[in-house]
Amino acid sequence: MSRAVIYETFGGPEVLELREVPEPHAGPGEVRVRVTAAGLNPMDWGIASSPEAAARFGITLPSGFGYDLAGVVDEIGSDTTGFTVGERVFGGALGRAAADFAVVDTRAGAAESLWHTPDGVSDEVAATLPIAGSTAAAALNAIDLRSGDVVLIGGAAGGVGVFAVQLARLIGAEVLGTASEGTFEFLHGFGVEPVAYGPGLADRVRALAPGGITAATDLFGAETAETALALGISPDRISTVAAGPTPPGGVRATGGIDAGPDDMTRIAEAVRTGTITVPIAATFPIEKIRDAVALQADRHVHGKVVVTL
Template identity: 70%
Template sequence: MSRAVRYETFGGPEVLQLQEVPEPHAGPAQVRVRVTAAGLNPMDWGIAARPELAARFGITTPAGFGFDFAGVVDEAGDAVTGFAVGDRVFGGALGRAVADFVVLDVPNGPAGALWHTPEGVSDETASTLSVAGATAVAALDAIGLRAGDTVLIGNAAGGVGVFAVQLAKLAGATVIGTASPGTFDFLRELGAQPVAYGPGLADRVRALPGAEVTAATDLFDVETAEAALELGVAPERISTVAARSTPHDGVRATSAYDAPPDAVERITDAIAAGRLSVPIAARFPVEQIREAVALQAEGHVHGKIVVTL
């Protein structure tokens, strides 16, 4: 037997259970990964809490939990190439990442993706990358971010925001990030000029010295996108990643699924080279999965939350 976090009905963190389940094994064209860490994303608890969102991903109850993971290959089928027992890996497995073992198709199938973990990148860091890193790349690529831009990033201190801020800086852009005042020092350390979110955002941005915003990405809803429109940013240079609708026909709605094929490698290369860091806001053992998800659901986390197994 092995362990997996599962839920029988949709709901809040209280529905999550660490259960004993039959130990899975790799088939001929599959690998089994012994999971050591799983990074949490807002979509994880959103799927567990909202049947309509779960349906969009083809998930019905009972279900497993989580997407991002990292660990070590401990079984490889005879037909597998490119991965071997003992390889450190990370990736995504929809609705089954927070478990002792994850089995994935090789090459990548519709239910998961797998990459080698580079030297110098820890399992905890790698476990945060496949959703948040790819989403940040997609959000910035959608607006054609380039050197010399001043980009307004909404929810800049969140799990996707910490990647977007640093990637924008690496691209040569000036970054203004929306956040709560308590995260301002954190954002300054990442290289962003902070500004408080909430009503009057556009006016506060205008008051910043030398702030002529040329692009924007909204990583939470549409407040930042609406402020960017008010500031005169062209709609095609504004993206959203978590909005149910866009505030203008030209605004680019995007997600991790729209990221280019090299998105994750771009992130890992930058981490391995010391040009990008991943702030881990909190770590929880898998036995405390409910506490970890409750913290994630509060929406005030500065960086990523990791569950260890």
């Protein structure tokens, strides 16, 4: 037997239970990971709290919890290549990450992915990378961000935002980031010019960037995308990740699934060299999963929340 976080009804953190479950095993093309850390994301509690969201991801009850994970390969199925027992890895297992063991399909075209964890990157940090890193990369790829651009990033202090602003800076762009005033100092530490979201955003952006912005990505809703349109930015240089399949004004809707094949390797290497910093706000043992999810769902935490096993 092994442990896994399970929920049988939709709801808040109170529906999550740590239970004894049968130990899973790797089949053909699969790898079993002994999980040591699971990074939390808004989509995790969004799926657990909403039947509609769960349906979009093909999740049915009862279900496991979480996606992002890191750990060690401890079992390899037949016809599996590219991994060996004992290797440190990180990746995703939809609805199965918060568990002692997670089986990941490594075959080409699979919806899940697994990468080798670079030496010098802790499992706690590696477990924060898959969703946030791939989503940030996809959002910037969609607008063809280039050196010399002045980009407005909506939701800059969020879990995806902290990756997006750093990736944009590495590309050579000047970054303005929307956020609450309580996060301004936090964003200054990443070389970002923060700007308060809400009514009057366009005027505040004009004041901070009198030469104009050249691109934008909205990581939370549609306010930043709508502002960029109002400032005259072409829709093909504006992207959204959380405004639904038909965002305003024909701007580009994207998500982590659209990240390039080498983006996650590039991000992990940047973390290893210290050119990307991953702020971890809090770490909880798996027995405190409800407390961890409650903190992450509050949306006022600066940085990632990680569960350890």
